[in-house]
Amino acid sequence: MAFLDLFKPKWKHSTPEVRRKAIKKITNQTILIEIAKNDEDSNIREEAIQKITNKDVLEDIANDNEYYEVRKIAYEKLDKKESQEALADKVKNDESEYAREAAIEKINDQTILIEIAKNDESDYVRRTAIGKITDQTILIEIAKNDQDEVVRGKATSKLTDQNILMDIAKNDQDRGVRLDATSKLTDQNILIDIAKNDQDKGVRREAISKLTDQKILNHIVKNDESEYLREAAIEKITNKDVLEDIAKNNEYYEVRKIAYEKLDKKESQEALADIVKNEREITVREAAIAKITDLKILAVFKKITETKKCLNCGETIYNVKDFISECEKQGIIINHNTLEITLRTGGLVIVEGLQNWFNREAEKRNKEQMAIEIQNKAGMHCTVCNKVYCLECVSNYGKINGNERSCLSCGGRMNHVL
Numbered sequence: 001m002a003f004l005d006l007f008k009p010k011w012k013h014s015t016p017e018v019r020r021k022a023i024k025k026i027t028n029q030t031i032l033i034e035i036a037k038n039d040e041d042s043n044i045r046e047e048a049i050q051k052i053t054n055k056d057v058l059e060d061i062a063n064d065n066e067y068y069e070v071r072k073i074a075y076e077k078l079d080k081k082e083s084q085e086a087l088a089d090k091v092k093n094d095e096s097e098y099a100r101e102a103a104i105e106k107i108n109d110q111t112i113l114i115e116i117a118k119n120d121e122s123d124y125v126r127r128t129a130i131g132k133i134t135d136q137t138i139l140i141e142i143a144k145n146d147q148d149e150v151v152r153g154k155a156t157s158k159l160t161d162q163n164i165l166m167d168i169a170k171n172d173q174d175r176g177v178r179l180d181a182t183s184k185l186t187d188q189n190i191l192i193d194i195a196k197n198d199q200d201k202g203v204r205r206e207a208i209s210k211l212t213d214q215k216i217l218n219h220i221v222k223n224d225e226s227e228y229l230r231e232a233a234i235e236k237i238t239n240k241d242v243l244e245d246i247a248k249n250n251e252y253y254e255v256r257k258i259a260y261e262k263l264d265k266k267e268s269q270e271a272l273a274d275i276v277k278n279e280r281e282i283t284v285r286e287a288a289i290a291k292i293t294d295l296k297i298l299a300v301f302k303k304i305t306e307t308k309k310c311l312n313c314g315e316t317i318y319n320v321k322d323f324i325s326e327c328e329k330q331g332i333i334i335n336h337n338t339l340e341i342t343l344r345t346g347g348l349v350i351v352e353g354l355q356n357w358f359n360r361e362a363e364k365r366n367k368e369q370m371a372i373e374i375q376n377k378a379g380m381h382c383t384v385c386n387k388v389y390c391l392e393c394v395s396n397y398g399k400i401n402g403n404e405r406s407c408l409s410c411g412g413r414m415n416h417v418l
Contacts, residue, residue, distance in 0.1 A: 016041045023047050029054050036061060042069055049073045068093035088112045091129075097122060104128045114138050123148040130154045140164055149174035156180040166190045175200040182206045192216055205232045214239045221246055221255055234258045247271070253278035253383070253413070269294040276301060277383040278415060282320055283337050285418060304381045305418055310390035312397065312408055317379035317390045319417045332371050339378075339416060341371050384412025 010022035011031060019035075023044065026032060035048035049061060049070055061070060071089055072081070090103040101124060107113055110133065117129035117138070126142075127150060133139060136159065143155035143164070149172075156168055157180045169181035169190070178194075182203055185191055188211065195207035195216075209232060211217055220233035234255055237243055240263065247259035253274060260271040275288035292298055310317050318326060320339070327334040327341065334341050376392035387409050389398075394414055398405030406413055 011035060016044060019044055020047065023051070026051070029057065033057055033061075036070055042067060045070050046073055082106060084109045084112060088116070091116055091120070091125065097124060100125050101128045104132065107132070110135060117142060123151055126151050127154045130158070133158070136160060143168060143177075149177055153177045153180040157184065159184060162187055162190070169194055169198075169203075175203055178203045179206055182210075185210065188213060195220065201226055201228055204229055208232045208236065211236055214242055218242050218246070221250060227252060227254055230255050231258060234262070237262070267291065269297060273297045273301075276418065277381075278413065280415070281337050282339065282416070282418070289418065300386060301418065304386055304388060307379065307381075307388040307417070310379075310393055311387050312389050312393040315390055315392075316377060317388065317417070318374070318377050319379050321418075323374065323378050323416075326374050326377075327371070330367075330370050330374065332367065332374065341375065379417035380414040381417045382407035382410060382412040383415055385410045388417060389414075 011019050011026060013019050013022070019039065019041070020043070023032075023035065026035075026048075029052060032048045032052050033054075036045050036052060039045045039048065045067060046069055050073060052061075068089065072086070084107055087103040087107050088109075091100045091107070094100050094103070100122070104113070104116065104125065105128070107116075107129075113129045113132050114135065117126050117133055118141075120126050120129070126146070126148070130139070130142060130151065131154065139155045139158050140161070143152050143159060146152045146155065152168075152172065152174070153176050156165070156172075156177055159165055159168075159181075162185065165181045165184050166187070169178050169185060170193075172178050172181065178198065178200065179202055182191070182194055182198075183206055185194075185207075191207045191210050192213065195204050195211060198204045198207070204226075205228065208217070208220060208229060211233075214237060217233045217237050221230050221237070224230050224233070230252060231254060234243075234246060235258065237246070237259075243259045243263050247256050247263060247265070247270070250256050250259070256274055257266070257271070260266045260268065260274070265271055269292060272288045272292050273294075276285050276292070279285050279288070289298075289301060292301075305319050308316060323339070324334055324336060332341055376390060376395075378391040379388055380391055380394050381388045385407060387407060389408055393408065394405050397408050398414065399407065399411040401411055401413070404413070
């Protein structure tokens with residue numbers, strides 16, 4: 001206890017616990033007000049305000065006291081904890097971000113919401129406030145200037161001005177904000193420009209999904225380098241003649257497949273033949289060829305299947321059936337659907353490339369070499385010109401097409417001979 005405490009009232013004592021006990025006996029509103037406003041201990045300030053009954057004093061504390069917890073109690077005693085002022089105070093000062101966001105949901109005053117949306121330190125809180133703002137001028141300002149891309153995106157998603165949206169869609173540095181802007185655009189010319197030129201595929205796909213011009217969509221289907229975008233474009237094509245042309249002539253199998261589906265022709269002889277030529281999964285191809293009845297189509301596949309020599313090196317090749325049989329004969333385990341190989345060593349299955357757990361490296365190396373030799377003899381046919389080569393020749397001499405080696409003759413896509 002300090003010496004000067006002997007000459008002070010207990011509510012001014014230097015020891016908080018002494019002051020706290022003193023408050024319990026105080027009824028003088030003036031003293032309670034002074035404690036509520038000035039005591040350095042927050043708990044003591046809160047205890048003091050709990051005993052204040054003067055409404056004007058409580059209003060003054062709620063409006064001007066420097067301590068949020070004190071103001072909060074004043075609002076509660078005034079039965080104003082749900083008032084717009086009290087809610088704004090909570091948004092600005094409550095430690096809980098969840099409580100701050102919950103308070104915003106109850107605020108309707110646009111002035112308060114705008115102040116929060118423009119100046120609150122929390123991205124999440126600003127975003128929540130934006131969700132309730134209706135002033136387009138304010139939303140434009142935030143959409144263009146907020147430092148946080150998610151906040152800009154939230155504001156952008158509420159804009160209606162097509163010129164402003166075009167500016168954001170073309171110029172914002174963040175792909176998410178451009179995506180939000182693009183999703184709100186309706187001008188076909190602007191959407192065409194974005195579909196062709198944005199650097200991000202997701203933004204371009206969003207623009208494509210809003211296009212209606214069948215010629216532009218067809219151009220994308222035929223010429224865009226991205227399969228992702230070609231497929232998005234064909235989903236928007238409704239012109240039957242265009243779809244028929246795509247199904248017959250487009251160079252990309254996945255695109256043709258969608259065209260057949262949209263034409264309700266996925267079980268047609270042409271579509272089934274396309275599946276047999278181009279689908280990767282063996283079981284799907286086998287199921288498709290079983291449905292083909294067109295003798296001309298069957299004759300083409302029969303000729304491919306019966307080819308036994310590589311057109312380039314003249315070595316014997318395996319069709320899928322022979323390939324699987326040869327692998328299993330040598331103890332090499334193969335997935336019948338994907339043709340992926342694993343190795344069997346001493347009764348154990350060892351995935352190709354993993355260490356030999358029981359020090360049988362010699363046997364493993366022999367198996368690996370044998371697997372490579374068998375794989376190299378796997379027959380591969382061109383899905384365009386139907387020429388047949390062994391996998392080794394395709395790997396060594398095939399033309400480069402993206403990430404794959406393709407037909408030595410025409411550069412077409414290669415697939416396993418059934």
